[in-house]
Amino acid sequence: MPEATYPMLRRRRRRRFRMPIALSAVLSGNRPRLLAICVLCLLVVAVGVGLAMRSPRPDARRSLADSLTTLEAGNYSAARTNAQAAVAAMPTLGIAHAVLARAYLELGDGLAAEAELARAVDAGLSADRLHQLLAHARLLQGDPEGAIDEAAAAQPRYAAYAQRIQARALASQGKLADARTILQTLLDGAPDDAAAWTDLGRIRLTAGDIGDASVAAARAVALAPREPSALTLQGEVIRDRYGLVAALPWFEAALKRDAYYHPALIEYAATLGDVGRNADMLVATRRALQARPGSPQALYLQAVLAARAGRIDLARALLRRTGGAISGLPGALLLSANLDHAQGKFEQAATTWRQLMTEQPLNIVARRLLGAALLRSGDPRGALDVLRPIGLRRDADSYTLMLIARACEATGDRVMAAQFLDRAATGPAAPAAAFATDDSLGALMAGADTAIDDPTYVLGVIRGQLANGDTAGAIARAGTLVAAGPGAPAAQLALGDSLVAAGRFGEAAGTYARAADLAFDEPTMLRLVDALGRAGRGEDAAASLDLYLSQNPQSVAGQRLLGHWQVASGDWGRAIETLEGLRRRVGNRDGGVLVDLALAYAGSDDGAIAVRYGRAAYALMPMNAAAADAYGIALAANGDTAGARQLLVKATRLAPDDGAIAGHLRQLG
Numbered sequence: 001m002p003e004a005t006y007p008m009l010r011r012r013r014r015r016r017f018r019m020p021i022a023l024s025a026v027l028s029g030n031r032p033r034l035l036a037i038c039v040l041c042l043l044v045v046a047v048g049v050g051l052a053m054r055s056p057r058p059d060a061r062r063s064l065a066d067s068l069t070t071l072e073a074g075n076y077s078a079a080r081t082n083a084q085a086a087v088a089a090m091p092t093l094g095i096a097h098a099v100l101a102r103a104y105l106e107l108g109d110g111l112a113a114e115a116e117l118a119r120a121v122d123a124g125l126s127a128d129r130l131h132q133l134l135a136h137a138r139l140l141q142g143d144p145e146g147a148i149d150e151a152a153a154a155q156p157r158y159a160a161y162a163q164r165i166q167a168r169a170l171a172s173q174g175k176l177a178d179a180r181t182i183l184q185t186l187l188d189g190a191p192d193d194a195a196a197w198t199d200l201g202r203i204r205l206t207a208g209d210i211g212d213a214s215v216a217a218a219r220a221v222a223l224a225p226r227e228p229s230a231l232t233l234q235g236e237v238i239r240d241r242y243g244l245v246a247a248l249p250w251f252e253a254a255l256k257r258d259a260y261y262h263p264a265l266i267e268y269a270a271t272l273g274d275v276g277r278n279a280d281m282l283v284a285t286r287r288a289l290q291a292r293p294g295s296p297q298a299l300y301l302q303a304v305l306a307a308r309a310g311r312i313d314l315a316r317a318l319l320r321r322t323g324g325a326i327s328g329l330p331g332a333l334l335l336s337a338n339l340d341h342a343q344g345k346f347e348q349a350a351t352t353w354r355q356l357m358t359e360q361p362l363n364i365v366a367r368r369l370l371g372a373a374l375l376r377s378g379d380p381r382g383a384l385d386v387l388r389p390i391g392l393r394r395d396a397d398s399y400t401l402m403l404i405a406r407a408c409e410a411t412g413d414r415v416m417a418a419q420f421l422d423r424a425a426t427g428p429a430a431p432a433a434a435f436a437t438d439d440s441l442g443a444l445m446a447g448a449d450t451a452i453d454d455p456t457y458v459l460g461v462i463r464g465q466l467a468n469g470d471t472a473g474a475i476a477r478a479g480t481l482v483a484a485g486p487g488a489p490a491a492q493l494a495l496g497d498s499l500v501a502a503g504r505f506g507e508a509a510g511t512y513a514r515a516a517d518l519a520f521d522e523p524t525m526l527r528l529v530d531a532l533g534r535a536g537r538g539e540d541a542a543a544s545l546d547l548y549l550s551q552n553p554q555s556v557a558g559q560r561l562l563g564h565w566q567v568a569s570g571d572w573g574r575a576i577e578t579l580e581g582l583r584r585r586v587g588n589r590d591g592g593v594l595v596d597l598a599l600a601y602a603g604s605d606d607g608a609i610a611v612r613y614g615r616a617a618y619a620l621m622p623m624n625a626a627a628a629d630a631y632g633i634a635l636a637a638n639g640d641t642a643g644a645r646q647l648l649v650k651a652t653r654l655a656p657d658d659g660a661i662a663g664h665l666r667q668l669g
Helices: 021-028 031-053 060-072 076-089 094-106 110-122 131-140 144-152 156-172 176-189 194-206 210-223 228-241 244-257 262-275 278-291 296-308 312-321 330-342 346-359 364-376 380-391 398-410 414-426 441-450 455-467 471-484 489-501 505-518 522-534 538-551 556-568 572-586 591-603 607-620 625-637 641-654 659-668
Strands: none
Touching: 060 076, 060 094, 076 094, 094 110, 094 131, 110 131, 131 144, 131 156, 144 156, 156 176, 156 194, 176 194, 194 210, 194 228, 210 228, 210 505, 228 244, 228 262, 228 505, 244 262, 244 538, 262 278, 262 296, 278 296, 296 312, 296 330, 312 330, 330 346, 330 364, 346 364, 364 380, 364 398, 380 398, 398 414, 455 471, 455 489, 471 489, 489 505, 489 522, 505 522, 522 538, 522 556, 538 556, 556 572, 556 591, 572 591, 591 607, 591 625, 607 625, 625 641, 625 659, 641 659
């Protein structure tokens, strides 16, 4: 009997779904249509999901509000982006076009700003509300007259803005006094106008009145600490007054407000390059090109970097990309001529250097370079005409004297060539002094009388008086100039130079110190250190040099002076480090550096290397007492007593009054 199976334990068969025969037949015959329907359904679902997840349509008024907020915060690039979004969302919103134009103006794009102002008027915004903005746009496009006309048509409620643009336009025409008067009047009625303080500081800085520019810039930053233009101006003032390193935080502060603010990027990049941070300089120039594609200033700075790296073709290509926009600036002229000279295009280099010398007749470097280019291009008489004013000075350098000698020889004047060769072999016969023009004193005074508002002519008269030996008259005239403009470092320097010419070194040191407090640049530092040294204040001179190098570590003149002092103090190791670094930068034709290197290595008991440098210095300046002395000391350190005695005897004959050289000969025994 079979076992019983409990109902709950029985295995059940799973029923299978069977499609009705008719429906199965229909589907099997229409599979392509079914597939198409499925695909269409998926597309509908995807579109629905995309629409559900997309960002909401930009709200024009919200974007406009954001633009105004970022404009007020000093982030002009963000303000431009937000205003562009507002315009895209509602092209007929006239005020959005006007705000976009304002952002463009703050970013320095006058052409784009004027186009947006025209669109604002087309969209229904009253043109009477836009005259001050249009004036700004015209000024940025190089039309100061048009800017003045538009500013005059501005409504009274926009008068402050219009007056600032009028002042800027006048300043661009060289009418600095009129521009200052307008801004000062504006500030008398609105002393908290940060933009007016910024414009006034910029004009004062352009005029060389760094003291008053510093006051204006500090006031602008205090009133508008988030304003990139005020922060950038403060950075420029600090750079002039205190040095490169001190200026960097101000440019960085401006870039924190707007990372793509072009003026700050350019000043930041230039300062980084002068400090020696070339990689950071390149990054800043690239960002400047992102902010303003094709920026001539950024391309020029990149060309400078390429030239420093020896990539002449790249530097030339970068200069060409500027389209001639900065071809008339002194820096661009100097770089272009240097590139031509490096490529053997001496006539082109001479043409460019002549243009630079015409604009800056007291630029000795440009004059020297022009003379060298003319000589190499086959024009020795032209070279003589250019170099003669330098050669007639007692402080003429050996290189210039050698160029004059070669030019005299090329013209057949062997007697003069021999005289200049002798002077070149001896080196400068006097400390450096102020360089004056060839104009007569009468002509200089006549020019000053016809341009009573331009202190440049007065400086020319002072130089002429010094050249003629009228130190008392120069001191009196320079004192009057200082009283009229105590914040102008050029006036302080003129007074200091006059006091040095009179032998009043202590007073000159104080005057140079006041000039250094206004603008601590290389010429001022050299004057201050020299005057302090002559006044017997060696420690103050060393402190001044140390302060300058802390801000300007790449200064060739500062490093040369530091190395010389390190040798004089017997700090051989540091002297070698300083001077070797300098030699790698300036090459092996600087006799002073070679002399100090010979002495430093002799002091460190490395006679073989000392002899090498001493021989090189002596070959450059065989009639120079310091070179003969250094070569003799080097030979003695290397064990060549006989050779050392010959050189030291010659050195004492070349400089019989030099007690230090005589002491070296006595030590030799």
